[in-house]
Amino acid sequence: MLRFFTLLIFSILMPIVGAAQKYTISGYVQDKESGERLIGALVVDLRNQNFYTYTNEYGFYSLTLPKGEHLIYFSYAGYVSQKFDIDLETNKTINVELATSVEIKTVSVVAEKQIQSAQMSKININVGNVSRLPMLMGESDVLKVVQLLPGVQQGVEGTSGFMVRGGAPDQNLILLDGVPVYNVSHLFGFFSVFTPEAIKSVNIIKGGFPARYGGRLSSVLDIRMKEGNMEHFHAQASVGLISSKIFLEGPIKKDTSSFIFAARRTYIDLLSKPIINYINNHKKNKDNIITGGYYFYDINGKVNTKLGQNDRLYLSIYGGQDKASIQFNRNHPDYKFFTRWTLDWGNMISSFRWNHKFSDKLFANTTLTYSRFLFRSGIKMQIDDYRTTDTASSLWDLNYKSGIYDLGAKIDFDYLPVPSHKIKMGAQFVFHTFDPGISAVNISGMEVTLDTTYGNSKLYGREGFVYIEDNINALSWLKINAGFHFSVFSIRDTVFFSPEPRLSASIILHPRWSIKFAYSRMQQYIHLLSTTNMGLPMDLWLPATNIVVPEKSEQFAIGSAWKTDKINFTLEGFYKRMDNLVEMKEGQSIFGDRESGKTIGQIWEQKVVQGRGWSYGAEFFAKKSTGRFTGWLAYTLSWSLRQFDSLNFGRVFPYRYDRRHDFKAVLMYRANDKWSLSATWIFNTGIAITVPLEQYISVRHILYAPTLYEPQYFTHNTIQYFQYRNNYRLPPYHRLDIGATYTTEKKGRKRILAFGIYNVYNRQNPFFVQFDYYKNPPTLYQYSIFQIMPFVSYKIIF
Amino acid sequence: MKKLLFFIIIISLMTACEKKLDYTLPQGQNHLVVNSILNANADTVLVNISWSKPTAQTLDTNLFVNNATVDMYEANNFLFSLTPRGQKGYYESHYQVKNRATYTIKATYKDITVSGTTQVPARPHFSATVEDTTGSLIAGAITVQDPAKENNFYLIGVQFNQPEVYDTIFFPDTAFFLFRFHRRNILRFIFADFGPIEAKLPGIVDGFAFADKIFNGQSYTFHWYAVHVPTDTIFVQLYAIDENLYKFFDTFTRSEMANNNPFAQPANVFTNIDGGLGLLASLTYSEDTIILSEQGRYNYAQ
Structure with a gap:
């Protein structure tokens, strides 16, 4: 055994020390039409397929080869591949432009099937498919597509939140151009903040995390925005049921700099205005007027410019906001009463990036990042009292604000000394400002006048990490990704450290068949305080402290990948153990303590408990990416359990989203140049909820002894007793959606009409369930809000 | 087009429905x-x-x-x-x-x-005052004298004879509001039952329970504000309640909020009965009555 490992280590290190008579080809791979850099394009020597690499996040590749003749092949899904014969006698720069393929099947070549990477549990989402799939209200949504993958579960129906391999929603690191996004949803979770038109690539990693990632336990969702067309100006405009979008891209200076701009706004407020006016105008009592509105918007912008051959700068900005308000006006002969409730929340994200190519083998990316999520709510009440001689006006104005602000810097290096080693290393520092809530009270026009703020409890955290990982092409049958991630987090007077080894390995048994293993250890320094798991804006991001310590996880995965000419199959098993998970105590809310007057920011540590959890299961994924008929089937069999000493009497209970079976079918058919059809079907086990097993009469009943036999007696005096947490399974969830797109092109303008039906067979899936305790016996009701729903949208591209 | 969009949205939103679920649960053990x-x-x-x-x-x-x-x-x-x-x-x-x-x-x-x-618990001590005012608001204060080195739990009630005109009582020290719009507060049942209060007070009563952890061993004054009605009678009570009753109120209130919230984890109500369920608790109270006169002057009746 010792001899085996000695030989193995020697084989791994030999290429580095024996790198004589070798030269490097390097460069960028980009889209021929737009100049957009392609991420993850394959570069391989067809004469010796052990020599291969992929382009990094910026389209850069570097491949060191022995002196001599080589046939270099460049390939990327959806593009026409290119081959070059080269006679390598010196280092060379080869920048390649790939043209998009009319027939997708032309990209399928033998070489691709034989390339097996060490990475497992990673899925790349074809962004082009996002707009082809049927979606709720016709709103294309990247996160809804993510929910269709194996090992990924949706939360409450219709919402964008997702859970990965038994983890919680806050355990997903969601990156937009490398910057964490804290609140990814609009309209209380129904739509995500990502505008598909502005997105270039989406990758999700569920296990076997490379060392460059850290800070969350369950997944990494890496979303990259487009860079903008360097050659031509393009525009898209689309109109949907609830929103309209515009997308612009083009060169600022041809072949040197470009931009993108995308904007989306909903018009629920505009469409609902006539309804509200109608209701108010036809009310019997016109003294009480109710008005309100809701809308959200997103704006994405990005500019980039080349500074010579070796440098490139990027500036990307995202801003999005939800705004809701409701107003009550009451006109009484004695007084006029006005109340206005407002809610608004949103993200602001920006990054400034500098790519620099030091040499053919060393590439660096330096990034400055800013991320902010802010939630605000307000209540304004005004009473004009006409009973006094001079009308007395009283004003109450209460405002609440919470948020999280990150300011960070990051540097990453790609070092490719020899074909068999692709080394990534880097460091990151983030300064977090947690603002769990500050309230402002302004009372005027009364005997008492108040203008004060309270509850300011900002917390400042410093998070940093260093990492190194090596993608080792050890032997023709063995690929390894080994890495080490070391993170530090300081808050108040406490400092946490976390050494996190990472390892993935792939054993190639056959050119088409490999077996993979992965181990990763992760630590998470921030928690999302939530009672709903829906991704509501009032949920609070809070840091680990000396009281609520960081969450940790260890994940083991084993799997097998098999590729045929048309279909890729993967089967993976996983076991994940999680420690120091955070849950709200029973009956706690994310609001403050009324008796002490303290805000949630001051007392949240007393409202939560920590415990452990574990999940395990198997995932099957079959994906067909070529031909007219594409799509995938995904099935997950899994268990997800929790144990908290102070919850459920210390006994193990299933996680709310512990779904035993989870099946998804995604089918797309391109009938001809005009028509494209799609369908998705989802089936999963119902979620686990807590329902009472016993009921008994409250101590309050002795106050009502004389009315003991009145019908309402029991309804107001019964206590429900919950012996076990999550002791009841809701009915299974299933749904079929269908959609079609009709594309026409005239005078260089492409028009796409998309329409379809959400929930075709009108399955009444539970959106939530509720006990009616006022019925005797208490009755459990299911409420479904998304039944059969048609949708339509129209897009023009020019 | 606008009409079509409007129609589709309305149809979509109107399809939401309620359905009764059958649930067969393991029979709970009777306590x-x-x-x-x-x-x-x-x-x-x-x-x-x-x-x-x-x-x-x-x-x-x-x-x-x-x-x-x-x-x-x-x-x-x-x-x-x-x-x-x-x-x-x-x-x-x-x-x-x-x-x-x-x-x-x-x-x-x-x-x-x-x-x-x-x-x-021991009988509580407090004093209640109302400030002279001719405006639309009346301001009052309740000063609790808390014994030192004890964990004490209280319940305050401020009640009025003419409830229909009151909108809000505000306790600024606690940032706690009592909204009086059709509110059925659990505490009214306590007030309504014990002692002679029920007979004297036909109106709506409110109150809240609290622990002395923010002012242990000291005097602490709560301020309240409400709409001023001349000739009103204000009843102020301070109950000393034991920890069991405090926990019962606390968990009962939380359970009422959580158990009717489909997105929250349900909460059990506190019980201190070994081997069974229910509550054995105790309390005692002191009371003060304030009568407002037409001239804006106040008479205090103990």
């Missing part, structure tokens, strides 16, 4: 339930004994236990057995519990014995 609040201002001890029932079953009067043995102890010394009263699970005895004394009630039915213990 003996003991409920009693010992009142140091009253001369009767009243205990109720009943059974818990599976949630899916209808609650009816069959759940009351009328032939149990209910014994009362003071500091583990047997005092007396309570006498069954009627067919509604009640047991009573004429006895006035003492402040600061510890009582245990044991209930035995067939081979099941359950028990609970409470320590009656």
